[in-house]
Amino acid sequence: MQEIIIGIGVTALAGALAAIAGAAEDTESNIGSQGDPNSQVQLAPQMGYTHRIYNKAVSGEPPAYTLWVTLACGVAWAFLMLGVNAILAIVFGTVLATFVQGVYATTAYLGRTASLSKFGQPVFIDVIKSVTTVTMAHAFVAIITTVTVCYLMMTVIGHPFALPLLGIVWGLALGAAGSATGNPYYGKERQYQNQKFGAGVPISASGNIVRYAEAGQRSSIDNGFFTAKFGGPASGLCFGLIVFFELWRTILFEDYLAGWGAVIAGAVIIIIFMIIDRYVEVWGRKNYGPYTVEASA
Amino acid sequence: MSVKIEASHDGIPHNKVMVIGAVISLVSLYIAIIGTTLGVDYLAFFGGIAAIGALIWGNSTIKKLCSYGIGTGVPSAGMLAFGSGVIALLFASTLSGISIWIVPVAALILGLVVGLFLGWISNSVLNMKIPVMTRSLAELAAVGSLALMGLGAVATGFVGFMDIATFDLLGVTVYNASYLGAGIIAVSFMLGAIALQHPFNACLGPGEKQDRTNMLAIECGFLSMIVMAVISFAFVSLIAAWISLVVAVIGWAVSYVKYVALSKRDAASWLDAKPFSDSEE
Amino acid sequence: MSAIAAKPGANAGAFQPVPSVIAIVLAIILVVVAYFLGSAGILAGGAMPVLQTLCLIILGAALIAFGVHFVPVGGAPAAMGQAPGIATGVAMLATGAGLAGLFGGAWAAELGLGVALASGAIGGALMMAITCLMVNISYVFGMGIPAASGKVLKDPITGDLQAAYKSQGTEGHGLPFISYVGGVIGGLFGGLGGTLIYIELLNFYNVGLPALGFVGAEGINMLAVGLAGIFAIGMFLVIAVLSAYNITGTIEGPHDPKFKRFPRAIVAAILASAVCGLVAMLVVALF
Incomplete structure (x- = not known):
């Protein structure tokens, strides 16, 4: 009986952590502009619309988050082996993963933007400075919660997989859930805010993304403000429900x-x-x- | 280091990049193996150099393959490379039972064989009709296998199956704390898969330049090596882990600065806190 | 941008009889090779278990390849509401569902093959059921867009007319019910196939590793789990990416004309998994 009570407690905690992870993941990927909607950020300068939106073309969200979470899990495991306290080990792993994420983000922005030189798209150094740090902060939240979920699964629930293997499974699920739920909201609703509400973006409008904010030119951080109100929580709900029900059905039944x-x-x-x-x-x-x-x- | 020489030229043909990458990778792996046969583990960092060599090669292959438009994203090619590479690598590492010296070459050949099957399947059965498909997937599987071996060597100092499947904990042989048993190979897998596809994916566009993309491949390799060096503290001696870490951090910093400089060279303009102007419309 | 242009070519959907026959023959040769390696004692466990392991790995891979074709994925156009489906990559979404299933299957591995496989299948389907629901919630409640398919006039399950609900200048958006069901079935097959590969490899390594000279009770199980886990993930990625190549990146679900291409992907998966499975089994070969 006590085992089941602990199991239910862990299930609830893991579900809650996963919900935070999903919300942070989607907000991070929208601020950095990652995944499928980024194709429009890439396309805009080619259609003559230069902009100040970040271009974090690391890969789709699922592979990228698989890497961040898996490597945080691996580093956390190494520190656990060295006798470091579990919470500290998870923090160390997450810090390194966040560092790697930040480096990949800047190289992707520089690389993609420099390759668009033909269309006159400038590289904005202030964008790198302000946006990269914000995405890293969100990524830190998303990674640390997911690694904690994996750690709980390995130690308390007793799943046979080792920590990095759990990292692959749940990092991928996090990226898949976050991109599936959050991408349309960022891509359709925010990038094409100038198009009609309640209808898909006509293919003829591709590339004509919104580039001006209420005051001045739109920055990627403005996109985070917007998607954090619906896309982020919806992604969080999605990943939270996945983790919760996968554990709940097994532990109870x-x-x-x-x-x-x-x-x-x-x-x-x-x-x-x-x-x-x-x-x-x-x-x-x-x-x-x-x-x-x-x-x- | 020899790695950086080729990056300063532009327009190097793919075959030359392939040979350079493969040779760097194999030579570095053999240096790492010499270290293990001598009983010292501070040559483990050569595994990272091997991974970088493999990544430079794979990056050039991906560029060739993805210029055809394969219907799905560039990252999938990296996943395919490492999915097949990990299988070839682990079989190759078991051949250390015969001789440790055949392991790197076996990884290369087995990767090519497995990849050849997959490439033939894609081109003929799936009817993709891409001329370079068979060859590219064969190369990518070999790259995946070599890069995984290199990253594994950084973490553990070894390439043989027995050595990466067991771990000596205070004189007791345990399996669940080994490179394979604890799933650390999954970290190498993901690090390599993203590092392989990232350089071309990130520099994609009409202004893509070979030297910039190659510099990014080197940067990604050193970045992956930093992570494996941190993990290696759990496996190898303290001094070996510090050597790997310092080499990786210095290599990463140098290549990152150079990459930023190359991006500045290629960018249309380099603005700090200035708005864009719509004048060119 | 590339996904919009990725329309199927004139004969891109055609089944290739000659290469397919060659592929099947090659796969059978590899299975026979495995049988003889087993009977010669190079692969531990004897001829029949080795044969069974490889055949079930191939079956698992075929299930994955079939399942990927059900998953409704729209890629970049879906993120703009220009095409129906889930706005992400097909290979990674299918792998995400398959690995969520593998998580459940591996957890239930000690309860027997039947429970583990069913648990894996349900795990994958559950992940897709929740994800697809949230996609529709996001379209309907977040963006005010009803679901509509661009490839068929009527939803084959519910009979709802689709064309009138498609906004101007798009190919449809969201997940009509047929796509939703397709997603769940795709997760089901993915989780089932992934778990089958994992369990077969796990049992094989649990026999093979002690024969190789690894001793020490439960530590071996951990090593076998690690090996089987990374191989199952690797093979899943290979099969999923090959299937994604087959459908050139995007598909609406089982009602999409591209769905008819699945026999090719199954043939491809059979040969690919025969090669990868045999090499993976040779890891514990006795030389």
Whole structure:
């Protein structure tokens, strides 16, 4: 019984930490402009729109976060082996991972921007100074929470995988959840704020991203202010739910029916999510209605 | 170091880069192996140089492959390279049972063989019809295998399977604290996979220059080496770990500064706290 | 930008009979080689277990390749609401679901093969179910855009008409119900295949490592877990990237015409996993 109570406590803690990780991850990737929406940041100067948006083309979010989390896990493990206290070891690992993240971010910005010299896109040193540090801070939060989740899974819950292997699994899941949920909100809603609300960006508008803020020229940090209000929390919810339910179904129901209890519980959860999704889809169709062709168009 | 000489020229053909990268990688691995046979581990940092050699080679291959538009992003090529490379590497490392001296060459050849299969599959079965596909995937698997071996050598000082699968803890042989048992190979895997795809991916664009991309490959290699050097404190002697770390940090700092200088050379303009102007529209 | 241009070529979707037959023959040759290595005692465990291990690894890889084709991924255009699907890379999203399944499967490994496989499959499907739901919530509640497919007129499951809900100048957006179901099925197959590869390799190494001279009870299990884990991840990435090449980066789900290309990916996965699986098993070969 006590084992289950500890398990539930860890599940709740891991879910909460994962929610923080997801929110920080999405905000970080939007401030740095990483992943698929970054294709528009890359495209804009080629269409004649120079801008002051960061261009953190390290790779998609899933591989990048797999690296940050895995290496933080590996370094944390090494410090644990050297007899360092667990919390301190996780912090050391995260600091090194954040450093690596910052270096990759600056080289990506410099590289991509310098390769756009033909289109007159300048390199802004103040952008590097101000934005890189902000993305590093968010990345620190995202990494330390995910590494802590992995550490809890390894030590308290007793998963057979070693810490870096758990880092690969959950770093990838973090990047996948964050990019899937957060990318459209940054790409469509923020970069193309000048386009119609409630409709996709017409392909003809590609590259015409918003480059001016309320006052002056838009900086990537302004994008963080915006997406932190919806895209970030939604990503956090997504990753938090994934971690929570993966642990919850196993810890509570694994003892039933020789292990099949956890499988059945998982299947029921999936069906519930499927029903919710159908409801959301129908709600959207009913309330927004079909698009009507405008007379002027 | 010899690594930096080639970066100062522009327009080096791919075959030359490939030979230079492979030779740097193999020679450095053999130097690291000489260290282990002599019973000293402070030559472990040569593993990092081996990884850098492999990355320079792989970077040139990725550039060639991705200029064809493979339908999905550049990073996937890095993942494919290391996914197949890790399999070739571990089999090669078991051949240390025969002789430690054949391990690096075996990693190269096995990587090429596994990659050849994957390249042929992509080109013929999946009908991608990219002329360089077969050759490129073969090269990438070999690069993945060599880079992993190099990073593993930095962390543990060894390349043989027995040595990376066991760890001597106060005279007792344990498995769960070894390079493989503790999953540290996963760190090498991800470090290498991102470092392999990053230089070309980051310098992508019409103004891409070979020397800048190569300098970034070197920078990524040293950056990965810093991480492995920190982890190596858990495996090798203190002095060896400090040597690796100092070499890695100095190499990284030098290559980073040079990369920034090259970016400044290639950039349209280099502005600090100035707005862009829309005058050219 | 490149993903928009990545339209299928004239015959890019065609099945290639001759190379496919060659690939299958090569895979069978490799399986036979494994059988003889097993009977010769070079691979520990005897001929039949070795054969079974390799065949199940190949089956797992085929399941992964099939599953990747279900995952609705729109790439960069999806991030602008220009194309339906999830706005990320197909290889990494499928791998993310597969590894989430592998996490569940590896955890349940000691409860027997059936439970472990089912747990792996459910783990992958659960990850996709939550992710796809949040994608739709983000489109509907965050951006006020209903889900619409660009490739079919009617959703094959619900029968909803799609064309009227597609905004001007786009190919559709969000995840219609068929894409959602496709995502869950993709996660299911990915988790199942990944777990199958992992469990087979784990059992094989648990037999093979002691034969190689590794002694010492439970430490060996940790080593076997480490080896099987990194190999399962590596092979998953190889198969997922090859499948992503097959669908040239983006797909809407099982109703997309590109879905019909899956036989090619399965043939590719069979040969690729036969090569990688055999080499991975040779790690514990006795020379």
